[in-house]
Amino acid sequence: MTTLGLKDCRPEVLSFALLMERELRANDHKSGWKGDCPDTLAERVEEEAEELRRASIDWMGHVAHSERPLSEAVAEEAADVANMAMMVADVCNALPPAPSIDNGQAAALAGLVDAWESLPGGKFYSMKVIEAWLIDKMAPAVNQARALLGRSVSA
Ligand SMILES: [Mg+2]
Numbered sequence: 804m805t806t807l808g809l810k811d812c813r814p815e816v817l818s819f820a821l822l823m824e825r826e827l828r829a830n831d832h833k834s835g836w837k838g839d840c841p842d843t844l845a846e847r848v849e850e851e852a853e854e855l856r857r858a859s860i861d862w863m864g865h866v867a868h869s870e871r872p873l874s875e876a877v878a879e880e881a882a883d884v885a886n887m888a889m890m891v892a893d894v895c896n897a898l899p900p901a902p903s904i905d906n907g908q909a910a911a912l913a914g915l916v917d918a919w920e921s922l923p924g925g926k927f928y929s930m931k932v933i934e935a936w937l938i939d940k941m942a943p944a945v946n947q948a949r950a951l952l953g954r955s956v957s958a
Pocket residue numbers: 851854879880883
């Protein structure tokens with residue numbers, strides 16, 4: 804099996820990994836999955852997949868059940884499915900070793916997660932607030948990640 808690192812990941816995969824981590828952090832108050840049975844967790848994958856199916860149908864039909872943006876509901880449910888699947892693989896000792904993350908990589912990832920979480924979901928924001936968030940939080944975090952990946956950094 805080819806050894807891959809973070810720099811080999813597609814932008815969509817990195818973005819989705821951050822979504823997964825965000826959802827896991829939102830549930831840090833729970834007991835975790837390490838002692839759970841794989842079949843029980845696999846059933847949860849199916850439950851979460853059904854929640855994702857319903858969220859995607861709502862997204863297609865523009866059917867809002869709350870003030871939460873429909874795309875946010877899809878993102879959260881997709882991350883729930885992936886996290887449950889990850890937990891099944893984890894308790895079955897089926898996950899390959901995580902790539903080593905040096906301090907620079909860890910700082911870049913932490914910066915991205917922190918920037919992402921600094922604008923909580925489930926709220927409506929004005930364009931001015933979003934613009935300020937992009938400039939103040941996301942741009943520095945993305946530029947740090949770009950520098951780490953050897954990509955040019957935007958001004
Ligand atoms: Mg869910």
